[in-house]
Amino acid sequence: MKKLFLVLYLIPFLLWPAGKMVKAENPLRVEVLPRVVRQGDVFMVKASGPASFGSIHGEFRGKRFPLSAGANKGTYESLVGIDLDAKPAKYEMKVLAKGEEGKVYSKALSLKVEKTDFPVQKLTLPRSMVDLDPKTLERVNRESKKLKALFEGVQTETLWRGAFLRPVEGELSGAFGVRRIINGQTKSPHSGIDLRADEGTPVVACNGGRIALVDEFFFSGKSVILDHGGGLYSMYFHLSEIGVSEGDRVHTGDLLGRVGSTGRSTGPHLHWGMIIRGARVDPLSFLRLTKHLQD
Ligand SMILES: [Zn+2]
Numbered sequence: 001m002k003k004l005f006l007v008l009y010l011i012p013f014l015l016w017p018a019g020k021m022v023k024a025e026n027p028l029r030v031e032v033l034p035r036v037v038r039q040g041d042v043f044m045v046k047a048s049g050p051a052s053f054g055s056i057h058g059e060f061r062g063k064r065f066p067l068s069a070g071a072n073k074g075t076y077e078s079l080v081g082i083d084l085d086a087k088p089a090k091y092e093m094k095v096l097a098k099g100e101e102g103k104v105y106s107k108a109l110s111l112k113v114e115k116t117d118f119p120v121q122k123l124t125l126p127r128s129m130v131d132l133d134p135k136t137l138e139r140v141n142r143e144s145k146k147l148k149a150l151f152e153g154v155q156t157e158t159l160w161r162g163a164f165l166r167p168v169e170g171e172l173s174g175a176f177g178v179r180r181i182i183n184g185q186t187k188s189p190h191s192g193i194d195l196r197a198d199e200g201t202p203v204v205a206c207n208g209g210r211i212a213l214v215d216e217f218f219f220s221g222k223s224v225i226l227d228h229g230g231g232l233y234s235m236y237f238h239l240s241e242i243g244v245s246e247g248d249r250v251h252t253g254d255l256l257g258r259v260g261s262t263g264r265s266t267g268p269h270l271h272w273g274m275i276i277r278g279a280r281v282d283p284l285s286f287l288r289l290t291k292h293l294q295d
Helices: 002-025 133-150 282-288
Strands: 027-035 042-048 053-060 063-066 073-082 090-099 106-112 120-123 172-173 179-183 192-196 203-204 208-218 221-229 231-239 257-260 269-276 279-281
Touching: 002 027, 002 257, 027 090, 027 106, 042 090, 042 282, 053 073, 063 073, 073 269, 073 279, 133 208, 172 269, 192 282, 208 231, 221 257, 231 257, 269 282
Parallel strands: 120 179
Antiparallel strands: 027 042, 042 073, 053 063, 053 090, 090 106, 172 192, 192 269, 203 257, 208 221, 221 231, 231 269, 269 279
16 A cells, blocks of 8 residues: 555656656647537637647548638637537547648547437328338439538638628527437437528528539428538528529628528428538537637
């Protein structure tokens, strides 16, 4: 016992000089905001060094993400999302930077993802409303492939800046992440939020970007998808009218279209979705995270 105590007592002294030496050599600092993240959340990774780095990127859950230059010299940041289906666990987040002299620095930190209690909605509907005929099923599959290809496409430069905006002022009528069980069968969870508003209410861009898709889909009706760069996309579904074309550059608050009830919808509302490098995240968590940012 006495021996163990002596060893424990000595550990800080043994480690301290080595720890200090490593710190002095590695100029890379990394922090995550907020410290506690949950399934379906977006968070901010901030990195800095005393001088600017030649290149810098992060790695999280097997995916690489870019960090872009922050407001001050030598600062870098990126948004990272936790998919609503990601397992609550501790994950390693890594940032790698190359100094201008070519030396590579890396910093890893552990990030705890907590469970979100998504509501469960059980519905019983006539089979004719749930089962799709072969032709419709083929259409739905084609459309979901098109979306998948879009979200996995080449990441462009970051086009968003400042705080994200609610695209319509409307009451929340469908929460994010609701697990839907229809006729006893588990369906895909609700991957956005529904905002109830009158037909024709203007729908605006939640931030700057380029129009990546304008189309009419079986489930989402008249749809607009905005590419904010860096793998971040916002989606606006069930529109009655669309006022933009693919390739258009838009800024925060620009008119995209009008609220409607096209596609599979029970009344006029906007379905607003956000996806970041494949992770389906709660749009409201973008509003919370970025509200303090200046344009
Ligand atoms: Zn919805």
